[in-house]
Amino acid sequence: MTSRAEYCVLACAEAWRGDGEVLASPMGLIPALGARLARRTFAPDLLMTDGEALLVGPDGAPEGWLPYRRHLAMVTGGRRHVMMGAAQIDRFGNQNISCIGDWERPARQLLGVRGAPVNTLNNPTSYWVPRHSRRVFVEQVDMVSGVGHDRAAAAGPSATRYHRIPRVVSNLGVFDFATPDRTMRLVSLHPGVTVEEVAAATSFPLAMPDDPPLTREPTPAELRLIREVIDPESLREREVGA
Template sequence: MTSTTARAVTRAEYCVIACAEAWRGDGEILASPMGTVPSVAARLARLSFSPDLLLTDGEALIIGDVPAVGAASTVTEGWLPYRRHLTMVMGGRRHVMMGASQLDRHGNQNISCIGDWERPRRQLLGVRGAPVNTLNNPVSYWVPRHSTRVFVEKVDMISGVGYDSAAAAGPSATRFHDLRRVVSDLGVFDFATPDRCMRVASLHPGVTLDQVREATGFPLAVPDDVPYTREPSTEELRLIREVVDPRGLRDREVRA
């Protein structure tokens, strides 16, 4: 190993690997990462196992290169103004990784308000595009601080549609509904259970199942054998540390 990759893998880098895996096998689809770690992860996926993945400059262009996080692109592949972006969302050709102020066991997400909607204790981002995202294209979630404040028994307001809410709405809501995974600073979670409840898919190295249970406000489905999040390869570490995020911005989002 070089001196750069000889350093121990950090928690943030395990999170990058876990988020990048969300786009594995997606093919030519637009990646929409929200947050620093997902942005590093989407670039890593493009440079390694998902070369057909499409990236944007975050505004109105599809970019042809893979600049470091925070750096400007120098290669433009296409024009993607807001109206065309919405068309792509409606057509399912996007995989977004959103954040969440609250998530429940069925994947209902809240980014709108805390408390009763009629008189909230705190106003957040608002519903924004979360309903359309969750009903029309693949969605994953990134939570940099796993806690009972985020992983709650019942969200105060449904912004992103979970599996139980989609089922209650009927076929028009379930037809393209696809929640892939939830990545937090403690582990990876999915909904691969008969009742579509959140399941522990992997723990990041150094994290225990008891830690995750204590930080989650509802019972999690737990398989008999819970693996650890996979180790990054030497090349993946080089890409993360030297190419995609040389300034170490990932470590500002995930505590050591």
């Protein structure tokens, strides 16, 4: 039987489908497993890095040199697809990883804005949320770190040239922004999850098809890769509950 964590790995991998030769920058365990699965199966042209100076294969073996100046050129030219986390995300895809509460006196300090504005305005950015809840999927983020569709549009062509949010993957389902007003839409439910469960865990109305499809089943070959090659220690199961 396929576990919820394995559906999440597969859904994260699908975020890079069709990207071609771009640099994958997965942040976190499940996105990293997904990127490695994509590279080994349907996205052989995907580039991966050790985060320092090398291009590496799905097994971590060096494949080439990637100096930091070249890395930055890829980032600012739309040639990277990053998958980040989100402490909060709203209906337009604005993301917060900086603080919870009022900026002047936050209730909780998080990572800080970091590179989120550059990521979101200069290359495709997807998101991974391991615990889908109303505290994460909020009506309005407390602070904008990653730029959503509404704010990018308001800033004009210079902000929208490379701005794209292909996917949001959570432990409940897969989401995108393919709606007329560029608000979040349910793409698929992970097996065992209901529409009512997703709606109850989201603080804003989601666009939903009348009969949402299920996240696709991994093939036997994909399952073997996940279980025997990419994550034989089953670390994925610690991040995603049943």
